[in-house]
Amino acid sequence: MKLIHLSDLHIGKRVNEFSMIEDQKYILNQILEIIRKEEPDAVLIAGDIYDKSVPSAEAVEVFDDFLVSLAEAELPVFLISGNHDSAERLSFGGRILEKSRIHVSPVYHGETAPVTLRDSWGPVRVFMLPFVKPSQVRAFFPDREIETYTDAVAAAVESMDVDEKERNVLITHQFVTGSVRCESEELSVGGTDNVDAGVFEAFDYVALGHLHGPQSAGKETVRYCGSPLKYSFSEVRHQKSVTVLELREKGQVTVKTRPLTPRRDLEEIRGNYMEVTDRSFYETLDTDRYFHIILTDEEDIPDAVGKLRSIYPNLMRLSYDNRRTRGDRAPGELRPAGQKKSPLDLFSDLYRMQNNRELSPRQAEFMKTLIEEIWEEG
Incomplete structure (x- = not known):
């Protein structure tokens, strides 16, 4: 069968x-x-x-x-x-x-x-x-x-x-x-x-x-x-x-x-603004795909999304990878790629930073129940 x-x-x-x-x-x-x-x-x-x-x-x-x-x-x-x-x-x-x-x-x-x-x-x-x-x-x-x-x-x-x-x-x-x-x-x-x-x-x-x-x-x-x-x-x-x-x-x-072959695939590309807008860079790409472009410029490009969509019409996401964005997280917050904290862990981190102490077991259990209820409603 x-x-x-x-x-x-x-x-x-x-x-x-x-x-x-x-x-x-x-x-x-x-x-x-x-x-x-x-x-x-x-x-x-x-x-x-x-x-x-x-x-x-x-x-x-x-x-x-x-x-x-x-x-x-x-x-x-x-x-x-x-x-x-x-x-x-x-x-x-x-x-x-x-x-x-x-x-x-x-x-x-x-x-x-x-x-x-x-x-x-x-x-x-x-x-x-x-x-x-x-x-x-x-x-x-x-x-x-x-x-x-x-x-x-x-x-x-x-x-x-x-x-x-x-x-x-x-x-x-x-x-x-x-x-x-x-x-x-x-x-x-x-x-x-x-x-x-x-x-x-x-x-x-x-x-x-x-x-x-x-x-x-x-x-x-x-x-x-x-x-x-x-x-x-x-x-x-x-x-x-x-x-x-x-x-x-x-x-x-x-x-x-x-x-399966999609109508439009997803693709990620990276480089500075001048690189990704250079014809020699994109002429071999299928620019009709859904793109995530990661710019490495140290300064934000004004109206970058609008400008990039003239070349990549289905630009879905734009992000920056530079000294500023890499410094957005303190060293203690860095985690291995792909590893994510649960909502309860994130709330516990916030509580610790604001109150300079840990959640009590009773508070943690209450928050766990509350977050699960909210998650289920979503």
Whole structure:
């Protein structure tokens, strides 16, 4: 059985105030072409369909066109909500859509019934677990201690009717411990959303969503397919792709990828103003791409963005790297590249600077709870 694994479409997203709608239409059409060539038995979409819980009418129309194309191809589609989606809105009409073999995960209610597909080796049971938080799962297991995301996902998985003698696929949207994040993904306070990969042992393949970089989590068959487009400059070096998996007899799973080529790629360039505006510098570049330009001039260039856009019309971001910007942080604040402090750590640093003392354990716990509530509302 051949399955296509997608996730993190983020339809309607804006990157540095640039609408990505046309880019998303382009890449979804490319995905449809890959699906036509691969001729899969089903398509799995692991959450974050939209970028906002209340998507724009234009975003809904784009995804509607994509679903219609899949339905016309008579392909079963399995679709769950991610942390950016509204599970209630996404699951609206789900029972009607099932008549077209489009299976949408309902709002989590303590049970997860599988949908069964069949091939020459027998049944493949597909389980759909939307993005869940401990508070959501805890309500359905009052006699069980559920404090962490691992506790929550473990409880949800253990309540499933998983026959380990058969082939089982899980679609879910969580952060699995040890995976690599990007700037465009939402971070939780202190990494509290980590899920241990051990909770997925019963499944032959786990189709993960949430992280934008394609990667395996612990083993090849627990996998993030990644987002189809680059949504931040931290993703510049990503090769976006579609994941194609094949399940044969029990225990035999192969995973491959099909590369995706965007309408406009993201690119970073650096140099002083005279260098990046010199024809010999940019004549070999695709200046229609989305650019982050890092200027090394010691003085700010007046109206630099306006001037640079005469050459690089899709300039998304401009920054400076010089003595002044490198001196903006005190030596004690320097951290290894890519390492970020959590919101709680940042608040603790601010409190220490203003009050010349540390947060008390009670204050720290209060702030942690408050920040998590604000993060969840966002």
